[in-house]
Amino acid sequence: MVDAMIRLYCSAPLTNGGTQPMTEERKQAFRDAAGKLREAGFDVVNPVELDEAEDCTDWTWQQFMKRDLHFLLDCDGIATLYGWQESEGARFEVDVAKRLGFRVAPHFVWTELEALVK
Numbered sequence: 001m002v003d004a005m006i007r008l009y010c011s012a013p014l015t016n017g018g019t020q021p022m023t024e025e026r027k028q029a030f031r032d033a034a035g036k037l038r039e040a041g042f043d044v045v046n047p048v049e050l051d052e053a054e055d056c057t058d059w060t061w062q063q064f065m066k067r068d069l070h071f072l073l074d075c076d077g078i079a080t081l082y083g084w085q086e087s088e089g090a091r092f093e094v095d096v097a098k099r100l101g102f103r104v105a106p107h108f109v110w111t112e113l114e115a116l117v118k
């Protein structure tokens with residue numbers, strides 16, 4: 001199993017810059033990816049779970065990004081989900097992570113990595 005100390009942040013579109021409501025389909029994609037990453041032995045920060053842990057129904061996009069960047073900075077890498085390139089927020093998260101030297105890869109690459117080191 002991969003060292004559990006590797007902490008990954010899941011990144012993908014959620015609200016399209018605050019212009020669209022978060023759909024159940026998007027939430028489920030985050031849950032599925034986080035579940036697979038955890039099964040592979042990673043510690044995972046999932047923004048959907050952060051949202052569900054507190055009342056943030058009236059938050060602006062900027063408030064979400066401030067909170068999420070705080071959690072991102074405590075991670076070792078980013079696990080991107082399908083469509084991340086179309087998301088202003090996800091592109092920003094990936095840019096920050098790359099500039100800080102974090103590893104960035106699709107979520108399925110991280111889980112495949114775990115299979116290779118078994």
